[in-house]
Amino acid sequence: MAELALRRELDERLLHLLGALETLQGKRDEFNSCVEQGWFSLSKSRFAMGCKSVSALQYGARMEPLVRVCASEGESGQVAFQVIPGDGDPSAEAAEGSPAVEEIGPQDQVLRQRKGPGKTADPGPPVEAAPEPDSQNGASSRDPLTWFGILVPQSLRQAQSSFKEGILLAGEIASLQSDIEATRAQYRALLERKRQLLAREG
Amino acid sequence: MAGRGKLIAVLGDEDTVTGFLLGGVGELNKHRKPNFLVVEKDTSLTEIEETFRSFLAREDIGIILINQFIAELIRHVLDGHTRSLPAVLEIPSKEHPYDATKDSILRRARGMFTAEDLR
Numbered sequence: 178m179a180e181l182a183l184r185r186e187l188d189e190r191l192l193h194l195l196g197a198l199e200t201l202q203g204k205r206d207e208f209n210s211c212v213e214q215g216w217f218s219l220s221k222s223r224f225a226m227g228c229k230s231v232s233a234l235q236y237g238a239r240m241e242p243l244v245r246v247c248a249s250e251g252e253s254g255q256v257a258f259q260v261i262p263g264d265g266d267p268s269a270e271a272a273e274g275s276p277a278v279e280e281i282g283p284q285d286q287v288l289r290q291r292k293g294p295g296k297t298a299d300p301g302p303p304v305e306a307a308p309e310p311d312s313q314n315g316a317s318s319r320d321p322l323t324w325f326g327i328l329v330p331q332s333l334r335q336a337q338s339s340f341k342e343g344i345l346l347a348g349e350i351a352s353l354q355s356d357i358e359a360t361r362a363q364y365r366a367l368l369e370r371k372r373q374l375l376a377r378e379g
Numbered sequence: 380m381a382g383r384g385k386l387i388a389v390l391g392d393e394d395t396v397t398g399f400l401l402g403g404v405g406e407l408n409k410h411r412k413p414n415f416l417v418v419e420k421d422t423s424l425t426e427i428e429e430t431f432r433s434f435l436a437r438e439d440i441g442i443i444l445i446n447q448f449i450a451e452l453i454r455h456v457l458d459g460h461t462r463s464l465p466a467v468l469e470i471p472s473k474e475h476p477y478d479a480t481k482d483s484i485l486r487r488a489r490g491m492f493t494a495e496d497l498r
Contacts, residue, residue: 198488205479209471215398216473233393233417236400240413243403245384246441248464256463258441261384263403321401333401340402344387351442351466354484358463361491 180374187367194360201353204346211343218336225330237324244344246351255359260348385441388414388434388465390427392472395446414440418449428453440465446472447481457483 223231242263248256322329322337387404389396396417399405406414414437416422416430431453434443447469450457457467471477479485 194488198485202479205477209477212395212398212471216394219394219398231397233397236397236405238407240400240405240407242386242406242414244387246387247384248441250463254463256466258466263384321403321405336398337401340398344399344402344404347387347442347444347468347470350468354466354468355463357484357488361488364491 180371183367183371183374187364187371190360190364190367194357194364197353197357197360201350201357204350204353208343208346208350211339211346215336215339215343218332218339221332222330222336225332231325235324237321241319246348253359253363256355258348258351260345386414386439388440388443390416390431390443390449391418391446393417394473395470399444424452428456431456435460435465443467444470446470446475447477448472448475451481
């Protein structure tokens with residue numbers, strides 16, 4: 178009876194492993210085509226901008242990651258990787274910045290309706306409003322595209338989006354690889370248990 | 380650091396590294412230490428191995444992307460890495476397409492089946 182349950186569990190693990198391997202192959206193909214498309218776009222940019230214009234010499238002196246990965250360990254030991262926007266992501270900052278603009282609007286209106294010219298102006302709003310353009314400039318300067326110039330060709334933007342897609346897929350592939358490793362370990366452990374059981378019975 | 384997520388490190392040829400840095404994975408930390416290495420013709424094997432080992436030892440790195448032809452040069456180090464973090468992904472390069480039969484993870488998965496096990 179115990180052997181039957183063990184065999185069933187082994188079959189389940191094996192099926193799970195084969196399913197994960199199949200998914201991995203599909204994701205790998207997607208990843209490879211994304212990266213290939215990225216290289217092609219990089220080559221097109223080189224053709225447009227000049228050979229030395231897209232090289233390691235253009236990398237910025239300051240770099241902040243725009244993407245990070247969150248790793249969370251599951252019950253059976255596998256790690257799930259999730260790609261998240263980093264603290265320096267310009268698109269995330271732009272999204273965070275939009276409600277702040279709305280908040281400033283009503284305060285300006287209140288200031289305009291003041292009648293007494295002798296009253297001292299509240300120093301709050303200018304101080305709050307001042308960092309806004311700076312933070313937007315900072316966000317755009319953190320975009321790696323700016324290393325290669327201000328008016329970059331469209332192909333370089335295409336290369337960036339291809340590699341961004343590749344990074345998302347890399348997170349999924351890393352999760353699948355971890356799942357495969359954990360399933361492999363579970364399968365080996367179950368197989369060992371089965372061997373011991375058979376040795377005891379036989 | 381853990382709350383903010385981990386970094387993605389890249390070890391590869393110029394186009395691969397440039398592409399992933401464009402994607403936004405690059406970081407130069409306080410000590411001006413990068414999370415990437417551009418492997419060129421004159422890059423020594425020792426430098427590649429040391430950089431890879433330093434990436435493995437860093438707590439803030441979650442995934443290491445490495446061109447498969449470079450992984451082949453330091454295969455013994457990759458095979459010795461069995462922890463789940465950081466995850467190592469072998470990726471193709473412009474001149475060397477991805478070969479699944481060389482991938483450490485897939486070789487391990489393939490090696491788990493023997494004729495005796497399947498009886």
